[in-house]
Amino acid sequence: MADWTDCLNFGISVAKRAGEQKEVKLKSSPADLVTETDQRVEKILISAISTRYPQHRFIGEESVAAGERLQLTDSPTWIIDPIDGTVNFVHRFPFVAISIAFAVNKQTEFGIVYSCVEDKLFHAQRGRGAFLNGEPLHVSGQEDISRCVVVTEIGAERDDLALSTLTSNIFRLLKLPVHGVRALGTAAVDMCQVAMGGADAYYHIGMHCWDIAASAIIVREAGGVVTDTDGGWFDVMSRRVIAASSSAVANRIAQVIRPFPCRRDDEEPLQSGGQLTADRKCAGPLMKSDDTNKTH
């Protein structure tokens, strides 16, 4: 089996260096919360990594936003979110992360999440455990949904149907009941909370591969489970994820939440007047036939 430890150590060093970038400049208007820093950090990371590993490929949030094709092949590929939590970054809400995953043959070999403000470096390598600042990490192991803190994200969708699906999912969880529902504004850090036992589960439909690939392996290596939102096999390109302290908790969340259809990350983006649309948007919530036994 190939040993990717050299790549992991290099990834950790560039993530920590890039985490020193602090300047906030909006790209065009206050409504456009992609900052120049997002783009600069991605360039710093890709430039450093590609100099050292010229054969490797990249999937970067800002490169894809600029029109680059999003395709995960069997080649060694770095999947990068230069700033996970851009809205937090702009508002100085103190949870912002650099997220880097590395996949070979479409399998994630390691993940790095550097929560810059907290100065917390999470990492995991396949089969070798998960760590926070070098110390081993473990999920809570909680199996009882009624004792769980569950994390999710509010996202950027603001249409009525999207919001009603989002809020009704939270409503159903709170009515189970769970101990609490939280949202930190960064999927990578949300999922690392599950890895460290600060939360017992995370779920979301609509995140991209760069938001969740690194933290998914961190949760698994910390002893947790990562599934699709229907409880099945997790596909990093599907934009559907549950990360949980146990299979029992993951399955219970899968039973409770209503699906929210999204275009896969590796689907061709929609064309709009000859231009690629800005995002691979969620299609809006749909009821599936298996929803009929769900309340609310």
Ligand SMILES: O=P(O)(O)OC(CO)CO
């Ligand atoms: O700040 P970003 O990278 O857009 O990510 C958000 C989700 O869209 C938080 O995870």
Ligand SMILES: [Mg+2]
């Ligand atoms: Mg992100």
Ligand SMILES: [Mg+2]
């Ligand atoms: Mg980002």
